[in-house]
Amino acid sequence: MASQIKIKATLENGVTTVKTLMLHPMDTGLFKKKTGELIPAYFIQEIKCEHNGAMVMLVDSGIGISKNPYLAFSFKGGKAGDTIRVSWIDNKGGTDTAETTISAGNG
Amino acid sequence: MDGKRRLILKGILMSLGAALLAPLRAFAAWPATAFEAKKVPEALNLLFGHSKLTTRDADITLTAPELAENGAVVPVTVSSTLDNVESITLLVDKNPNALIARFNLAPNTLPYIKTNIKMAEPSNIIAVLKVGDNLYSTSRRVKVSISGCGN
Numbered sequence: 001m002a003s004q005i006k007i008k009a010t011l012e013n014g015v016t017t018v019k020t021l022m023l024h025p026m027d028t029g030l031f032k033k034k035t036g037e038l039i040p041a042y043f044i045q046e047i048k049c050e051h052n053g054a055m056v057m058l059v060d061s062g063i064g065i066s067k068n069p070y071l072a073f074s075f076k077g078g079k080a081g082d083t084i085r086v087s088w089i090d091n092k093g094g095t096d097t098a099e100t101t102i103s104a105g106n107g
Numbered sequence: 108m109d110g111k112r113r114l115i116l117k118g119i120l121m122s123l124g125a126a127l128l129a130p131l132r133a134f135a136a137w138p139a140t141a142f143e144a145k146k147v148p149e150a151l152n153l154l155f156g157h158s159k160l161t162t163r164d165a166d167i168t169l170t171a172p173e174l175a176e177n178g179a180v181v182p183v184t185v186s187s188t189l190d191n192v193e194s195i196t197l198l199v200d201k202n203p204n205a206l207i208a209r210f211n212l213a214p215n216t217l218p219y220i221k222t223n224i225k226m227a228e229p230s231n232i233i234a235v236l237k238v239g240d241n242l243y244s245t246s247r248r249v250k251v252s253i254s255g256c257g258n
Contacts, residue, residue, distance in 0.1 A: 062142040
């Protein structure tokens with residue numbers, strides 16, 4: 001299946017800003033169906049962001065992150081064309097990975 | 108000679124790489140008990156071994172709406188002028204589970220994150236920045252119209 005992670009990485013004044021959007025229900029385990037049955041917790045536990053294979057961001061996340069998680073962060077040392085890889089793993093062992101390259105901004 | 112030099116260089120580079128990655132690797136296990144904690148101090152104790160927060164409002168900027176119409180999606184931005192920030196942790200004091208997420212930073216990652224979080228009721232969002240053994244924090248009160256955490 002094609003990855004459902006969107007990533008945009010832009011370089012400006014020596015700082016690379018990564019914006020990423022993941023597709024996931026992030027069910028809390030606290031909501032009930034109309035039948036009264038609890039919807040079990042189903043959420044991303046870990047998000048990894050790597051720059052040319054080196055970890056630049058590692059998120060431990062819980063049910064408090066909104067559905068379809070959004071994350072933006074910045075780091076130094078990236079160059080235009082470098083690889084940015086984002087991957088996540090959820091509490092049921094599900095996973096998704098996507099890659100992009102850093103594009104030069106206006107700076 | 109040349110081959111040996113290259114091997115030594117490679118060794119040095121590899122150990123350098125390992126040293127840089129070490130702080131992030133140390134956090135690799137998902138902190139299950141901290142995510143189950145109901146209250147902020149309990150979650151902090153489980154994550155960091157203590158819950159002594161030092162308020163640094165001037166050095167940490169936490170941006171969130173004053174009124175969140177929809178508690179299921181509350182945009183939050185944290186940035187800081189502090190150096191050597193190892194992680195940024197977000198908590199909400201009145202959520203069923205206080206801990207939202209911990210963002211572990213590499214040495215070249217800037218102390219800045221932006222994300223969307225869930226809030227059950229009007230409460231404080233707390234940002235905790237780890238620098239060495241110190242926990243620096245700031246908080247922001249947010250009103251919530253519709254709960255984002257269940258019924």
